[in-house]
Every structure is written in C-alpha cells, then in structure tokens.
Amino acid sequence: MPTDLEIRASDPQTPAPVRELKRPDREFVRFTRLQRALHASMIISFISLATTGLTLKFSYTSWAATVSRLLGGFQTAGFIHRAAAVLMFGVFSTHLYDLVQHKKREKLSWLGLVFGPGSMLFNRQDLNQFIGTMKWFVGRGPRPQYGRWTYWEKFDYFAVFWGIAVIGSTGLTLWFPVLFTRLLPGSFLNIATIIHSDEALLATGFIFTVHFFNTHLRPEKFPMDTVVFTGHMPIAELKRDKPLEYEALVKSGHLEEHMEEPQPEVVVRAIRAFAWCALSVGFCIVVWIIYAMVFAYR
Amino acid sequence: MFSSSSRWPAAMTLLRAALMLLLAWAPASAAGPTNDDCLACHSDKTMTVKRGNRTVSLFVDIKKFAASVHGPLSCTNCHASLDGKDLPHDPGVPAVVCGSCHSDEQKLHAASLHGKAIARGDALAPHCVDCHGNHDILPVKDHRSAVTPLNIPFVCGRCHREGTPVQMNRKIDQHNILENYSESIHGEAVMKKGLIVAATCVSCHTPHSILPHTDPNSSINRRNIAATCTKCHAQIEQVHRKTIRGELWEKQANVLPACIDCHQPHKVRNVFYSQGMADADCMRCHADQHLKARDGRNLFVQIDDVAGSRHAKVACSQCHSEVNASHVRPCETITHPVDCSKCHEEIGQQYQRSRHGQIQASGDHNAPICKDCHGTHHILGKHDPISVTFPTNVPALCGGCHREGQKAAVRYTGRQHEIIQHYTESIHGKGLAKSGLTVTATCTSCHTAHLILPRTDPESTVNPKNVPATCGACHHGIQEQFVQSVHSASVTKTDKELPVCNDCHTAHQIRRTDETGFMLDIMSTCGRCHGEIAKTYFETYHGKVSRLGYTKTAKCYDCHGSHDIQRVNDPRSHLSRANVVATCQKCHANATRRFAGYLTHATHHDPAKYPFLYWTFWGMTTLLLSTFVFGGIHTLLWLPKAMEMRRELRAEEAREAAAENGSLEQASNNDRKDGNHAH
Numbered sequence: 001m002p003t004d005l006e007i008r009a010s011d012p013q014t015p016a017p018v019r020e021l022k023r024p025d026r027e028f029v030r031f032t033r034l035q036r037a038l039h040a041s042m043i044i045s046f047i048s049l050a051t052t053g054l055t056l057k058f059s060y061t062s063w064a065a066t067v068s069r070l071l072g073g074f075q076t077a078g079f080i081h082r083a084a085a086v087l088m089f090g091v092f093s094t095h096l097y098d099l100v101q102h103k104k105r106e107k108l109s110w111l112g113l114v115f116g117p118g119s120m121l122f123n124r125q126d127l128n129q130f131i132g133t134m135k136w137f138v139g140r141g142p143r144p145q146y147g148r149w150t151y152w153e154k155f156d157y158f159a160v161f162w163g164i165a166v167i168g169s170t171g172l173t174l175w176f177p178v179l180f181t182r183l184l185p186g187s188f189l190n191i192a193t194i195i196h197s198d199e200a201l202l203a204t205g206f207i208f209t210v211h212f213f214n215t216h217l218r219p220e221k222f223p224m225d226t227v228v229f230t231g232h233m234p235i236a237e238l239k240r241d242k243p244l245e246y247e248a249l250v251k252s253g254h255l256e257e258h259m260e261e262p263q264p265e266v267v268v269r270a271i272r273a274f275a276w277c278a279l280s281v282g283f284c285i286v287v288w289i290i291y292a293m294v295f296a297y298r
Numbered sequence: 299m300f301s302s303s304s305r306w307p308a309a310m311t312l313l314r315a316a317l318m319l320l321l322a323w324a325p326a327s328a329a330g331p332t333n334d335d336c337l338a339c340h341s342d343k344t345m346t347v348k349r350g351n352r353t354v355s356l357f358v359d360i361k362k363f364a365a366s367v368h369g370p371l372s373c374t375n376c377h378a379s380l381d382g383k384d385l386p387h388d389p390g391v392p393a394v395v396c397g398s399c400h401s402d403e404q405k406l407h408a409a410s411l412h413g414k415a416i417a418r419g420d421a422l423a424p425h426c427v428d429c430h431g432n433h434d435i436l437p438v439k440d441h442r443s444a445v446t447p448l449n450i451p452f453v454c455g456r457c458h459r460e461g462t463p464v465q466m467n468r469k470i471d472q473h474n475i476l477e478n479y480s481e482s483i484h485g486e487a488v489m490k491k492g493l494i495v496a497a498t499c500v501s502c503h504t505p506h507s508i509l510p511h512t513d514p515n516s517s518i519n520r521r522n523i524a525a526t527c528t529k530c531h532a533q534i535e536q537v538h539r540k541t542i543r544g545e546l547w548e549k550q551a552n553v554l555p556a557c558i559d560c561h562q563p564h565k566v567r568n569v570f571y572s573q574g575m576a577d578a579d580c581m582r583c584h585a586d587q588h589l590k591a592r593d594g595r596n597l598f599v600q601i602d603d604v605a606g607s608r609h610a611k612v613a614c615s616q617c618h619s620e621v622n623a624s625h626v627r628p629c630e631t632i633t634h635p636v637d638c639s640k641c642h643e644e645i646g647q648q649y650q651r652s653r654h655g656q657i658q659a660s661g662d663h664n665a666p667i668c669k670d671c672h673g674t675h676h677i678l679g680k681h682d683p684i685s686v687t688f689p690t691n692v693p694a695l696c697g698g699c700h701r702e703g704q705k706a707a708v709r710y711t712g713r714q715h716e717i718i719q720h721y722t723e724s725i726h727g728k729g730l731a732k733s734g735l736t737v738t739a740t741c742t743s744c745h746t747a748h749l750i751l752p753r754t755d756p757e758s759t760v761n762p763k764n765v766p767a768t769c770g771a772c773h774h775g776i777q778e779q780f781v782q783s784v785h786s787a788s789v790t791k792t793d794k795e796l797p798v799c800n801d802c803h804t805a806h807q808i809r810r811t812d813e814t815g816f817m818l819d820i821m822s823t824c825g826r827c828h829g830e831i832a833k834t835y836f837e838t839y840h841g842k843v844s845r846l847g848y849t850k851t852a853k854c855y856d857c858h859g860s861h862d863i864q865r866v867n868d869p870r871s872h873l874s875r876a877n878v879v880a881t882c883q884k885c886h887a888n889a890t891r892r893f894a895g896y897l898t899h900a901t902h903h904d905p906a907k908y909p910f911l912y913w914t915f916w917g918m919t920t921l922l923l924s925t926f927v928f929g930g931i932h933t934l935l936w937l938p939k940a941m942e943m944r945r946e947l948r949a950e951e952a953r954e955a956a957a958e959n960g961s962l963e964q965a966s967n968n969d970r971k972d973g974n975h976a977h
Contacts, residue, residue: 195918202926
C-alpha cells in the first residue's frame with residue numbers, strides 16, 4: 001500500500017482511471033416527484049420501524065440489547081417506532097390521495113383506475129408474462145416483453161399495501177391496547193403481537209432480499225437501480241426493460257412528453273449515497289435476522 | 299467428718315450415753331477413791347501447783363462438774379492412773395486421755411494439724427481441754443458450752459486472730475481470720491444474729507480433723523470444698539446453674555472454680571469481691587514484659603487491659619482456676635487452659651454444638667476458640683465501638699478466616715464464595731460500612747455468634763427451614779407476609795424445596811430490590827423453579843423489554859407480588875378476579891377487565907392451551923415460508939439469465955463505444971482532409 005502510493009505520487013502524469021459516465025441529453029421520466037418522495041420517506045420509515053421493532057423481536061440476542069441502547073433505550077426506540085409508523089401512515093394516505101388525484105387528472109373512472117393499463121393490479125397479461133418468464137428462466141423461450149409494471153413490481157407494491165394494512169392495524173392495537181380492548185378481548189393483543197411481528201419479519205425479509213435483488217442487485221443493474229430516486233431512466237433502458245410501454249408511447253407519440261433533462265450530477269451523487277446507506281442498513285438487518293433466526297433462536 | 303461418727307451422729311450419741319451409764323455404774327464396784335475422796339482436797343479454791351513457770355489451779359468446782367456431761371462419772375474414770383491408789387496421791391499425775399472414751403475424736407485429732415503439732419512437741423498446739431475445758435464440759439447444744447456454735451469463733455479465735463503467738467509464729471496463709479469471719483455473712487449470722495445454724499469454724503474445718511487445705515482429705519481441699527459447702531447450701535447448684543452445671547461442679551472441681559475462688563474463705567459475702575484471690579500475686583511475675591513460657595509464649599499481662607475490660611471485676615484465678623495458693627508459684631498446678639464456659643455456661647454449650655466447636659473437638663487447631671474472636675485479657679463487650687465484636691468490626695473478624703484463601707474458606711466446600719467481599723458490597727454491608735448502621739445485619743446476625751451451624755443442619759439459623767425466622771428477626775413485617783404466602787412451608791405442603799429469603803435475595807450479595815440488576819435477575823431467579831412460565835413470559839412484550847435490559851416493564855413481582863405471593867385463584871392474590879384489574883392499572887391506567895384478559899404468559903407453542911395463538915403463528919409462518927420459498931426460487935432462477943444479460947449489455951456497450959471511437963477517428967481524419975484540401 002505505501003509502495004503503491006509512492007508509485008502513484010512519483011508518476012503524477014498518469015491520471016487515476018475514472019470511468020467516465022456518458023450523460024445522455026434527455027432521460028425518460030418513470031416516477032413523479034411525489035412518488036420519489038414517498039419512496040424515500042418509506043425507506044426512512046421502514047428502516048426505522050424494522051430496526052426498532054426487531055430489537056424487541058430478537059430481544060434474546062445481545063445484538064438487540066446493543067442496538068436498543070444505541071437508539072437510546074427501549075422507550076426511545078418505541079418512540080422512534082411510533083413516529084416512523086406515523087410517517088408510514090402518512091406515506092400510505094398520501095399515496096391513496098395521489099391515486100385519487102391521478103384519477104381526476106387522467107379523468108379515469110374508478111374501474112379505469114383499478115383495471116386500466118397503468119394499474120398496479122394483476123391482470124391476464126401478468127399471468128402470461130409470469131409463465132413466459134418461467135420459460136425464459138429455464139431456457140424454453142425468449143425474455144417476455146414487459147410493460148410499465150412487471151408482475152414482480154406489482155407483487156412488491158401489493159406486499160407493501162398489504163403489509164401496511166396488516167402491520168399497521170395490529171400495530172395500532174398494540175399502541176393503544178387499553179382503547180382496543182374496550183371492544184376486543186385481551187388475548188387479541190397476543191394474536192396481534194404474533195401477526196405484527198411475523199408480518200414485519202416477512203416484510204423486512206422480503207424487502208431486503210427479494211426486492212433488493214429484483215430491482216438493485218440483479219447483475220444487469222448491479223449495484224443499484226437509481227430510477228426510483230432520480231425518477232429518470234435512460235431511454236435505452238426503457239426500450240430494453242419495458243418494451244411494451246416504449247412502443248405504446250412511441251405509437252401514441254407522447255414519448256417526448258415523458259422526456260426530461262437528467263438530474264444534476266450532485267443530486268445523483270447524493271441520491272447514490274443515500275441509497276447506499278439504505279442498502280447497507282438493509283443488508284445488516286438481513287444478516288441480523290438470519291443470525292437471530294438460525295443461530296440464536298430460542 | 300468423713301468418719302463413720304459424723305455419718306451416724308444419732309447412733310453415736312446413743313452409744314456414748316450407754317457407755318457413760320455403764321461407767322457411772324462401774325465405780326460402785328471399784329475399790330479406788332470416790333469423788334468425795336478427791337474433793338476432800340480439790341474443793342480448796344487455793345490449791346495450786348507449779349508447772350514450769352506457770353501456776354495452775356487444782357480447784358474443782360463440784361457444782362459445775364456435777365452439771366457437766368461427765369457429771370455421772372467418777373474422777374478416776376478420767377484420771378485413770380489414780381484408780382485404786384491411796385490418797386493423797388503423788389504430784390505429777392499423767393494427763394487425762396480423753397481418747398480412752400472418745401477414741402474416734404482422738405484419732406482424728408491425732409491425725410490433724412493440731413494433733414501432729416502436739417506430737418512434734420509444739421507448745422502452742424491445742425489439746426482437748428484447750429477447747430472443751432475440763433471439769434465443766436457441757437453438751438454442744440448447751441449454750442453455755444465452750445464449743446457451742448456461738449462460742450466456736452472465740453474458741454478458735456483465741457489462737458487464730460491477729461497478734462496471737464500462733465498467728466505470729468506459725469505459717470498460716472490466712473490473715474485477720476477472726477476479724478474477717480466476724481464481718482462475713484456467716485460470722486454476722488453467728489455473732490450478731492445468734493443464728494446457731496450458721497457456719498462456724500468447725501462447720502468448714504471440722505472440729506477435730508483440722509487439716510491443711512493442701513491435704514486431699516481436708517474438708518477445705520479444692521476437691522472437697524464443694525461438698526463441705528453443700529452440707530448447708532444443699533441447693534446451691536440451682537443457684538449457680540447459670541454458671542456451673544451442678545454435676546460438673548462436684549465431679550470436676552479441678553476444672554471449675556471452687557466455692558472459695560469467688561466466695562473467699564472467712565470473707566464470704568453474698569456478693570463478688572472486686573479483688574480476687576491474688577491478682578497482685580500473679581502480677582508479681584506477669585508484669586514482666588519479657589516473661590516467657592517454656593514454649594516461648596509471652597506471658598506478660600498488661601494489667602490495664604484487664605482493668606479496662608469487661609472482666610475488670612474478675613480475679614485472675616477465677617479464669618485461671620486450678621491455682622494452688624500453697625505453692626510458691628500458685629499457677630504451676632494449672633493443667634487446663636482457661637475455660638470460659640465456667641461462667642459463660644450457656645454460650646459454652648452453644649459453642650460445643652457449633653461447627654467451630656465440633657472442629658475444635660476433633661482436635662483441629664484451625665478451629666477458633668473463645669479467645670480467637672474475643673481476645674484474652676482485654677475483652678470488651680459487643681457494645682464497645684473498639685471491640686472486635688462490635689458490629690462494624692464483625693465482618694473483618696469473621697473474614698480473618700472466611701476471606702477467600704484463608705483457613706476456613708480453604709476447607710469450605712459449599713456454594714458461597716467471596717463471602718466477605720460480597721457481603722461488603724451487599725445492602726447489609728453497605729449499611730454497616732458506609733451508613734454506619736450498627737443495627738444492620740452482620741455475620742453474626744444471621745449465623746449467630748456462638749451456635750454457628752452449616753445450613754444443612756436442621757438447627758442452623760441458616761437452614762432453609764429457619765431462614766424466614768432468621769431474616770424476620772429484623773424484617774418482621776416481611777416475614778409476616780411470607781409465612782402466609784404460597785412459598786411458605788406452612789401453607790404449601792410439598793416434597794419439593796420451597797424458596798426462602800436467600801433463594802431470591804441471595805445470602806451474601808443481597809442487593810437493593812430497586813437496583814436494575816436485581817429487577818432483571820428476578821425473572822431467572824423465579825425461573826429456576828418456574829421454568830416454563832418464565833420462558834413464556836419472555837415471549838411477551840414485558841419479557842422482551844426486560845430481556846433487553848430495561849426495568850420499566852412488568853416483572854414477576856409487579857403482578858404476582860413479592861412476599862405475599864398467592865396462587866392466582868386465591869382471592870388474596872394480586873391476580874385474583876377481584877384484584878387483577880387494579881394490578882394492571884398500576885401501569886396501564888384505565889385498564890379494563892377485558893384488557894386484563896391479555897395472556898401474560900402466552901406461548902404459541904402450545905396448541906392445547908392456546909389454539910388461537912398456535913394456529914395464528916403457524917398460519918403466519920406458512921405465509922412467510924411460502925413467500926420466501928417463492929421469492930427465493932424466482933431469484934435463483936433469474937440469476938443465471940441476469941448474468942447472461944449483463945454480459946450481453948457490457949458487450950453491446952463495448953461495441954457502441956468502439957463504434958463511437960471509430961466514427962470520431964473518421965471525423966477527425968475528415969477534418970484533416972478538409973484542412974489539407976483548404977490548404
């Protein structure tokens with residue numbers, strides 16, 4: 001290492017190999033500003049919830065005690081957990097509000113919103129694409145032509161949708177046990193605990209492994225796909241990954257409306273830094289979960 | 299008094315009376331001079347004779363003689379040498395031999411100090427007549443008798459008082475005998491109150507068998523003195539029971555103080571004397587700082603130590619018994635070490651039963667004896683702050699042996715370690731050392747000072763059976779609650795071992811119960827017996843928070859109580875139907891009965907007891923597993939294809955870059971051509 005530095009210092013003419021990023025003039029806009037903000041908020045909220053919540057779930061590991069102390073004790077951790085939950089509820093309701101606004105903007109009927117081409121709901125095309133993908137995986141066919149939302153993206157979306165509903169409702173029960181037991185039997189708190197905790201485990205486990213792989217870590221995107229943070233993706237990528245959407249846009253002639261100047265370099269850097277942090281914390285949590293579930297389970 | 303005569307006094311009196319009647323009848327047949335013949339001369343009051351340089355009257359008062367015990371006898375019965383002789387007889391009549399009739403008394407007297415002195419030719423030695431008189435001898439019970447109890451002190455005192463030739467010229471250890479006696483409780487009774495049953499000289503010394511106290515047969519020998527005193531003080535053992543066990547007192551007088559060690563001869567009072575037998579005598583040698591025993595022990599005694607000690611009023615010889623005042627070194631007869639149980643009898647018995655005493659009895663010199671804890675001459679009471687047995691000094695005292703590595707700790711095989719250190723850090727130790735609370739429990743508060751027994755001994759104060767009472771000595775209110783709780787042996791009848799105070803609070807590390815450590819450890823403490831229920835507690839929110847190391851959550855005793863734990867179906871329980879809501883409300887204000895239905899020990903591993911939880915858990919687990927399996931397979935299948943795509947992409951990028959570079963080069967070539975062309 002010191003030798004390397006010496007060599008480098010003695011030869012200032014040779015610049016460090018920098019991978020020059022070719023910055024395209026215009027990029028395709030996949031996510032709106034609000035959607036990006038919601039995703040970022042959700043990351044903060046989700047990681048906070050997961051970290052604080054898992055200290056309780058894995059209280060039998062020494063890790064948990066350490067993390068709990070780092071966070072300022074179980075009461076502070078609990079406060080963070082609830083604050084993050086409020087943020088999550090905020091994200092959820094903002095998204096629902098945005099859906100309604102979207103419906104108004106696009107002058108869609110309720111049916112159109114739910115079953116239209118941009119809908120997140122699963123449809124026949126998703127089933128076909130899923131079967132096609134399976135064939136592609138085993139080498140029995142070409143890569144299917146995906147549209148705006150692939151079936152795994154829809155799965156992720158509904159996993160969160162379902163998760164917020166289930167974890168949120170049980171979480172509220174546990175937050176206000178006295179209030180809820182005015183209606184429900186006391187033992188429902190026990191059931192709520194199990195559901196809340198296991199569903200949370202599912203959510204964290206799924207997000208930090210499957211979702212991470214599907215969107216960031218799969219080799220052609222490695223180490224990450226920043227589209228959800230910048231909102232932009234190169235047109236070539238759209239052409240390759242979402243050919244159906246691209247073709248539809250080209251056919252309708254609206255493609256240019258969806259093109260924008262790329263984000264400034266500094267913004268992209270900040271976004272990458274943030275994404276790296278989120279990814280790292282996510283991985284740590286996965287390691288912790290595996291350790292707690294496999295090696296320290298009691 | 300050890301002769302048969304003293305044992306059968308009534309019989310002897312009868313026998314003697316019979317003998318006298320026989321003698322009285324005898325002169326009728328004798329030929330010798332009659333009493334009247336003798337009195338012909340001896341009724342002359344002026345009749346004297348010179349013996350040596352003394353003039354002795356030969357007058358016989360016939361009235362007195364007739365009234366005397368010997369009245370019925372004729373003169374020649376005693377003056378036997380004149381029997382059958384003609385009168386007037388020759389001078390130089392041999393002395394009367396009383397022993398011809400009083401043979402027992404004669405024998406005793408001959409063997410006595412007085413008799414031997416006569417045999418030696420000691421002119422000061424008393425003969426029968428010196429005490430009893432001659433012709434006017436009256437029965438002892440006659441108050442006019444010379445030897446009636448009231449006169450005895452004066453009879454003996456004629457020689458045994460200050461200033462007499464006997465007292466000045468003969469070696470007699472006691473001084474001021476008559477004077478002291480007259481002031482003694484016995485002397486006062488006899489001489490002032492006329493109590494004829496009170497002890498006179500002869501009561502202790504016997505009338506005729508007067509022997510030095512060094513003689514084993516003497517009535518005042520150490521071995522016999524108890525028997526002598528108990529002739530009158532028959533029930534004295536009862537009085538001295540606290541001090542000396544009655545039987546020991548008589549059988550092993552050598553190891554015990556004799557009556558006279560406390561109640562000095564001739565000075566007997568019903569109080570102890572401040573000055574003992576001979577403290578000053580002891581200090582003649584033991585004041586020497588360099589006095590050494592043969593084995594090298596220093597025998598120096600700092601007399602001020604004793605004076606300032608609890609034993610200030612105890613004489614040397616009361617502890618160092620077996621001294622013999624007739625020796626030049628009275629202490630050379632000592633064969634046993636000081637036995638404190640002579641006075642501290644009850645404590646001595648406790649010590650004998652204690653572990654210390656048992657080890658000591660087995661001949662192990664490691665065992666502590668009285669002086670190892672209490673010291674020797676400078677013993678101070680436990681209330682004296684500089685005493686080694688003052689509460690604040692007790693841990694260090696016991697620690698001398700029980701500290702880790704010391705002789706008691708080394709041989710100890712039990713579970714307690716670092717005892718002294720743990721105690722010092724415990725609430726009791728801090729209370730004692732830091733807060734200076736002398737009422738705090740020290741070693742002896744729990745283990746007792748003298749009856750120290752291992753916990754396995756049913757009599758031990760630290761035996762589980764006795765621990766509640768031991769702790770309850772101070773923590774009375776707690777004990778009251780505890781004995782009614784489900785953990786008390788008086789409530790729960792079981793073969794299993796029930797917990798007592800130290801099972802939760804430990805023995806030596808007792809902490810404040812509001813310390814985080816204690817609060818967090820209580821779960822595993824309860825869990826030692828209630829294993830399953832503790833495990834399920836840790837599956838709930840309360841358990842998880844406490845496992846993380848925080849105490850602001852419900853712990854066992856917050857719901858179940860601590861010392862007043864009852865079965866949950868007991869109406870007195872904090873968790874009974876009537877009390878449970880209030881118990882929850884301690885933390886959860888506004889808690890309702892429905893809220894109290896929360897399963898605080900729920901587990902999702904018991905389908906029989908908690909089917910809802912069980913199936914919820916397995917439903918969730920199935921959901922998790924299937925999702926992860928699906929996601930996992932999907933990902934794994936995707937991976938090789940994605941790698942393939944990555945390679946293709948990179949290849950394409952490379953191609954594009956190459957193509958771009960190529961076009962750029964072409965463009966610059968064109969520029970050059972254009973430039974050339976322009977030129």
